[in-house]
Amino acid sequence: MSEAKDRILARVRSALRDVPRDERAQDVEVTRDYVDSHATGDVADLFVERVEDYRATVVRATEADAPAEIARILAEHAVANLVVPPGFPDALVARYQGSRLSDDPPLTPVELDASDGVITLAARGIALTGTIVLDAGPGQGRRALSLVPDLHLCVLRASQVAADVPVAVRALTPSRPTTFISGPSATSDIELDRVEGVHGPRTLIVVLISG
Amino acid sequence: MSGEQVNVVWLGSPTFPKAAHEALQDTQLRGNLKHATTTIRDKRLRAVAELDDWETLRLAGSQIKDRVMRHLDEYLLQLEASVTAAGGVVHWAEDAREANRIVAELVRAKGATEVVKIKSMATQEIGLNEALDEEGIEATETDLAELIVQLNDDRPSHILVPAIHRNRTEIRDIFRREMGKHGVPAPQDLTDEPRVLAEAARVHLREKFLRATVAISGANFACADTGTVGVVESEGNGRMCLTLPETLITVMGLEKVLPSFSDLEVFLQLLPRSSTAERMNPYTSLWTGVTPGDGPQEFHLILLDNGRTKTLADTEGRSALHCIRCSACLNVCPVYERTGGRSYGSVYPGPIGAVLTPQLVGVGTSEHADSLPFASTLCGACYDACPVRIDIPEMLVHLRAKVVDSHRGGVPKPEALAMKGAQVVFGSPRRLAMAERLGAVGGRIIGIGGGRWLPGPAKKWTGARDVPVPAKESFRTWWRKAGRG
Numbered sequence: 001m002s003e004a005k006d007r008i009l010a011r012v013r014s015a016l017r018d019v020p021r022d023e024r025a026q027d028v029e030v031t032r033d034y035v036d037s038h039a040t041g042d043v044a045d046l047f048v049e050r051v052e053d054y055r056a057t058v059v060r061a062t063e064a065d066a067p068a069e070i071a072r073i074l075a076e077h078a079v080a081n082l083v084v085p086p087g088f089p090d091a092l093v094a095r096y097q098g099s100r101l102s103d104d105p106p107l108t109p110v111e112l113d114a115s116d117g118v119i120t121l122a123a124r125g126i127a128l129t130g131t132i133v134l135d136a137g138p139g140q141g142r143r144a145l146s147l148v149p150d151l152h153l154c155v156l157r158a159s160q161v162a163a164d165v166p167v168a169v170r171a172l173t174p175s176r177p178t179t180f181i182s183g184p185s186a187t188s189d190i191e192l193d194r195v196e197g198v199h200g201p202r203t204l205i206v207v208l209i210s211g
Numbered sequence: 212m213s214g215e216q217v218n219v220v221w222l223g224s225p226t227f228p229k230a231a232h233e234a235l236q237d238t239q240l241r242g243n244l245k246h247a248t249t250t251i252r253d254k255r256l257r258a259v260a261e262l263d264d265w266e267t268l269r270l271a272g273s274q275i276k277d278r279v280m281r282h283l284d285e286y287l288l289q290l291e292a293s294v295t296a297a298g299g300v301v302h303w304a305e306d307a308r309e310a311n312r313i314v315a316e317l318v319r320a321k322g323a324t325e326v327v328k329i330k331s332m333a334t335q336e337i338g339l340n341e342a343l344d345e346e347g348i349e350a351t352e353t354d355l356a357e358l359i360v361q362l363n364d365d366r367p368s369h370i371l372v373p374a375i376h377r378n379r380t381e382i383r384d385i386f387r388r389e390m391g392k393h394g395v396p397a398p399q400d401l402t403d404e405p406r407v408l409a410e411a412a413r414v415h416l417r418e419k420f421l422r423a424t425v426a427i428s429g430a431n432f433a434c435a436d437t438g439t440v441g442v443v444e445s446e447g448n449g450r451m452c453l454t455l456p457e458t459l460i461t462v463m464g465l466e467k468v469l470p471s472f473s474d475l476e477v478f479l480q481l482l483p484r485s486s487t488a489e490r491m492n493p494y495t496s497l498w499t500g501v502t503p504g505d506g507p508q509e510f511h512l513i514l515l516d517n518g519r520t521k522t523l524a525d526t527e528g529r530s531a532l533h534c535i536r537c538s539a540c541l542n543v544c545p546v547y548e549r550t551g552g553r554s555y556g557s558v559y560p561g562p563i564g565a566v567l568t569p570q571l572v573g574v575g576t577s578e579h580a581d582s583l584p585f586a587s588t589l590c591g592a593c594y595d596a597c598p599v600r601i602d603i604p605e606m607l608v609h610l611r612a613k614v615v616d617s618h619r620g621g622v623p624k625p626e627a628l629a630m631k632g633a634q635v636v637f638g639s640p641r642r643l644a645m646a647e648r649l650g651a652v653g654g655r656i657i658g659i660g661g662g663r664w665l666p667g668p669a670k671k672w673t674g675a676r677d678v679p680v681p682a683k684e685s686f687r688t689w690w691r692k693a694g695r696g
Contacts, residue, residue, distance in 0.1 A: 182494075
């Protein structure tokens with residue numbers, strides 16, 4: 001193994017004979033004149049518009065009526081078995097009538113598959129691209145939770161929405177397993193026609209809590 | 212030198228002109244391709260036009276890649292250290308055979324006989340599925356298009372949409388015929404509606420995802436400073452593979468390393484808009500080594516050379532390694548649109564394939580790979596579309612010269628002879644005038660026959676192109692007659 005490494009590195013170095021010996025990586029110019037954000041207007045409004053562009057549903061709610069809105073959405077989609085990740089605020093699911101599946105001890109993939117849906121918080125939103133970012137923090141659960149169930153209800157606060165990709169990337173913690181989700185799972189593999197709903201949750205609903 | 216490279220090109224592939232000639236007769240293929248490339252071209256233009264600093268982003272992307280290539284050894288060592296510190300294991304593979312051997316050993320050590328796979332150019336390049344098959348390990352492609360290709364024992368024709376050459380009806384027939392042989396069969400009443408076909412794939416693959424213990428992926432990027440590896444996808448099959456199994460094996464070309472996690476702010480803007488022409492692809496997964504209690508508890512990263520250091524050594528061809536596999540150059544290429552990807556006889560088709568393939572296998576080693584730099588009109592559309600500003604047309608010209616040079620000493624190639632001849636003719640006004648008169652006579656002869664081919668060494672040229680019938684009089688003759696001489 002280390003022999004292969006030595007030989008590859010030797011070949012890389014010999015291939016780079018034209019690079020002056022005293023050149024450091026940071027001496028190679030990178031012009032970062034691109035903008036931090038392309039967003040204009042109200043960031044929360046833009047986020048809602050862009051998430052809906054992917055044919056996901058966004059419901060706006062105040063802190064006070066979020067629990068009722070969440071219960072209504074879950075009932076509407078006939079969710080009777082809901083995966084609730086560790087650390088998810090009880091108050092937000094207080095009005096939900098169905099049964100809850102705890103991930104402690106961890107649910108098996110088959111158990112997750114048999115559930116009707118999952119509810120999670122998010123680490124961040126990105127307005128311009130209509131993206132939610134999960135980083136397995138409290139209330140978000142491990143990655144499989146937001147993947148295997150067929151419905152994902154994601155609760156996000158407007159204050160968590162970043163305007164655009166560069167701003168959002170700079171706020172991430174690289175060591176956390178991170179998933180960018182932009183709309184429901186989709187494919188364009190058949191005649192480049194976009195079809196929503198392949199392996200990930202076919203229904204994505206975002207509840208955006210104002211303030 | 213590295214060991215023998217296999218599988219970048221498909222063994223026994225005919226030269227491009229020959230393969231293209233056959234592909235051009237296939238009207239179904241041409242229809243499918245035209246529909247698909249036209250759709251995606253228009254979408255890409257709209258997605259790109261939304262960002263008014265697109266050119267600045269392209270420049271930054273290209274400069275970051277330039278920095279990586281010029282200091283690749285440092286970044287690879289840094290990446291190895293940070294992945295290892297995060298609980299991953301890094302392996303180095305000089306060529307396809309070595310990479311395949313490492314993967315097979317890792318799979319066998321887990322006692323697995325089947326693996327699920329995320330679509331990956333690197334694993335296709337090394338022929339991993341075939342190699343695993345020889346070891347008695349069944350690899351299932353989980354990307355919808357790759358599944359279509361695999362079920363039909365077909366070859367991919369596009370980097371992003373490997374089954375672009377198949378329309379919905381053909382796909383329905385493949386699913387009906389083949390799915391049952393490999394697992395959950397397609398429903399009897401399967402229609403050719405894309406939504407219904409996607410549902411059939413979901414059901415067929417879900418059973419495999421829930422059972423799999425080992426997954427194999429490629430990587431879109433790996434950040435040297437943090438050890439974070441990223442996969443960009445749409446369907447969620449990637450997330451399934453990256454999340455559910457106990458062991459994850461990632462095969463990554465050396466050139467995919469990025470200096471820093473923060474560079475993602477450039478590439479996560481450039482890649483989705485250039486590739487699927489979306490503001491953002493549905494799913495992007497980033498992981499750093501192993502996270503206790505979340506996802507695979509064993510992570511192996513295989514760094515693959517397989518001809519990349521050879522490409523790196525050519526200062527004029529080096530930037531082919533900047534490619535982020537978006538496939539925008541395929542979609543805008545007039546040659547690709549007509550011949551399709553399989554005519555290139557390589558895992559990497561289209562304009563980028565025409566510069567990458569001959570470099571990975573080595574110029575002058577294969578007649579087929581040597582024919583690829585000529586598979587272009589040099590129109591420049593690929594350069595305009597490339598999100599990291601790879602000057603493909605210039606590189607094509609450079610590689611054409613290298614191909615011609617590599618044949619010096621032996622029998623000269625027709626291209627070399629033609630250029631020599633042109634030098635003689637254009638070198639003297641008298642000789643040019645004579646050639647033009649001959650051309651006019653020849654034109655009449657070609658015209659009479661109704662044929663559009665030339666004899667002798669030029670036959671090869673006209674085998675792939677119609678010869679325009681030369682004008683009956685030359686410009687010079689016309690000029691003189693018009694009394695302007």
